[in-house]
Amino acid sequence: MINNDDQCVISVQHVNKEYGNKQVLHDISLNVFKAEIFGILGPSGSGKTTLVKILIGMEQRSSGDVYILGTLMPKLNMLQQIGYMAQSDALYTELTALENLEFFASLYGVRGQHRSQRIQEVMELVNLKEHLYKQVGQYSGGMKRRLSLAISLLHEPALLILDEPTVGIDPILRQSIWRELRSLTAKGTTIVLTTHVMDEAEKCDRLGMIRDGELLAVDSPQALIDATQSSTLEEAFIHYGGIRS
Amino acid sequence: MRIGAMILRILRQFIHDKRTMALMFIAPLIVLSLMSLVFSGKEYHPNIGVVSQASSLSTAMEKLGAKVLIYNTEPLATQALDNRDIDALITLKETIPQVLIEGSDPSINKSVQLLLEKSMNQVSTTQVQFKPEISFLHGSLDMAVIDRFGPIMIGVFIFFFVFLIAGISFLRERTTGTLERLLSTPIKRWEIVIGYVGGFGIFTLIQALLISFFSIKVLGIMMVGNFGYVLLITILLSMTALTLGMLLSAFASNELQMMQFIPLIIVPQIFLSGLLPLNTLPLWLQKIGYVMPIYYGADAMIDVMIRGKGWSHISTDLYILLLFSLIFSTLNILALRKHRTM
Missing domain, CATH: 3.40.1710.10 (abc type-2 transporter like domain)
Structure with a gap:
């Protein structure tokens, strides 16, 4: 498998993960290419979060290799090029949005004039500009999610990893976030996101279907539907899942 | 009916949380046996x-x-x-x-x-x-019990509050996911630990100043030594409390469980800190005091505040406190490996 190809942003090779006796990921191999939105689709408990955490090195793999931009992970300075948004909002609720943004920007080495500029840009992007000085504890669930996304964009990462990014966000805003993700890919950013929602999965360029820690299929949503002669992605998922069991 | 359901649910929660249950049943026994040992200590023969x-x-x-x-x-x-x-x-x-x-x-x-x-x-x-x-040689006949207890209690209070607050705030980093987010940035593990020490250190300095000043100037506790040394001792003591609190927060899954460390970590230290004469205690119990940070903090505080001693008398205590902080910090850095190996 190629991992020095600069078009290949993530290369996962035969990754297994065990917790004690329980195998949560079985021999996962996949490639994610530059400037695409790669969706990991699967029900909760299927191993999506474990997989993305292994990608950035927050979770140790039991065997197999992960390369990001040609570098074998985990590697600390690669985190500078990755934006990560976890399932939990992970915000300091006693601080204001601005204080949260300033803190995380500093961790990524974004400072001074550039920092204030980036904070304005990302807050505009997630439509929270007028709430910049508000304490995060007063934010609604959707607002927290958007702020969390804004933080992961601060340092203009080449790779964005989003764990269930649009949970609890209203449909109109979800649409605008997707528009934004598209414009990021247009600038060359690669995005990996996890989802359990079929209609969201359909918007991805390519999809990896995962169930019980096994990668069922990887292709574009349309190709997956066509290959299984299904009419919807859900049917395709059932088809792939069904063959196995 | 509904009350019955409530009672059942609460009982079930306890059964699921074995630690809380153990704490409610066993911790009082430990504390009481310690108290009985301390208070019914043999007559002191000078x-x-x-x-x-x-x-x-x-x-x-x-x-x-x-x-x-x-x-x-x-x-x-x-x-x-x-x-x-x-x-x-x-x-x-x-x-x-x-x-x-x-x-x-x-x-x-x-x-x-x-x-x-x-x-x-x-x-x-x-x-x-x-x-x-x-x-x-030191003190006088009209020296009150508070003059003896004061220096120790200053140390105890500082240790107690820093331990609890630092422990809980680090615990919250873990439970709210901000620790995970921190670790997804290029920050190094030791930078997190040192950051905590620095941030809390500033607050601790203010706290130490306030408590020491209040005790000496307002409460009029006997103080014959150098105020600078008192500050130095309290800061080192709180560094130890901070790093220990952070470390133990890894073994607690919520604030309640953090509180459960009070009878296990704080109370025994208070009893063995020199508040009560240690010479009358069984030898094994005296030995336990040697692994307790407050023991050294209290010893140094008494040396400075009552005996008016200087650096040469308190340096050993201070080095030991420093050593405690260094060991706990290192363990913290290692404990973070659980979340991120690099």
Whole structure:
């Protein structure tokens, strides 16, 4: 498998993960290419979060290799090029949005004039500009999610990893976030996101279907539907899942 | 019916949380047995020093259970008194006994005085009545119990609050996911630990200033030493509390479980800190005190505040506190490996 190809942003090779006796990921191999939105689709408990955490090195793999931009992970300075948004909002609720943004920007080495500029840009992007000085504890669930996304964009990462990014966000805003993700890919950013929602999965360029820690299929949503002669992605998922069991 | 359901649910929650259950049942037993050991400690028998030879007074004291140590010269004896090898030194000036009491612990002062009174009664039946002259190396007769407890409690309070607050805030980093987010940035693990030490260090400095100032100036607790040393001791003590709190927060899954460390970590330290005379405790219990940070903090605080000692007397205590902080910090950095190996 190629991992020095600069078009290949993530290369996962035969990754297994065990917790004690329980195998949560079985021999996962996949490639994610530059400037695409790669969706990991699967029900909760299927191993999506474990997989993305292994990608950035927050979770140790039991065997197999992960390369990001040609570098074998985990590697600390690669985190500078990755934006990560976890399932939990992970915000300091006693601080204001601005204080949260300033803190995380500093961790990524974004400072001074550039920092204030980036904070304005990302807050505009997630439509929270007028709430910049508000304490995060007063934010609604959707607002927290958007702020969390804004933080992961601060340092203009080449790779964005989003764990269930649009949970609890209203449909109109979800649409605008997707528009934004598209414009990021247009600038060359690669995005990996996890989802359990079929209609969201359909918007991805390519999809990896995962169930019980096994990668069922990887292709574009349309190709997956066509290959299984299904009419919807859900049917395709059932088809792939069904063959196995 | 609904109440029944409520009761059942609460019981079930307890059964699921075995730790809380164990704490409710077992921790009080531990604390109570410690208290019984400390408070029903044997009668304290002071160590008495005499120069060159025993007097009739010291012989009478020995009969009453005191340990009498004989020193060749007076400077040697005074040195022993300052090192607290002996609690009082008896010399004879003409025929009048001069009693010099070490004086930093009111409860020991009292037992020395009691011993003196009893032995005087025995001696005076055989000889003419004479009145000993009592003086103090440190402190004085009117030194109150709070003067002794004060320096220790300053240390205890600082340790307690820093331990709890630092522990809970680090715990919250873990439970709210901000720790995970921190670790997804290029920050190094040691930078997180040092960041905590720095951030809390500033607050601790203010806290130490406030508590020490209040105790000394407002409460009027005896203070004969250098205020700078008091600050230095309290800061080192709180560094230890901070790093220990962070470390133990890894073993708690919520704030309640963090609170459960109070009877396990804080209370025993208070009892063995020197608040009550340790010499009457069983040896194994005294030894436990040697692994407790507050013991060293309290020892140094008493040295500075009551005995007016300087760097040479407190340096060992301070180095040990520093060592505690370094060990706990290192363990913290290692513990973060659980979340991110690099």
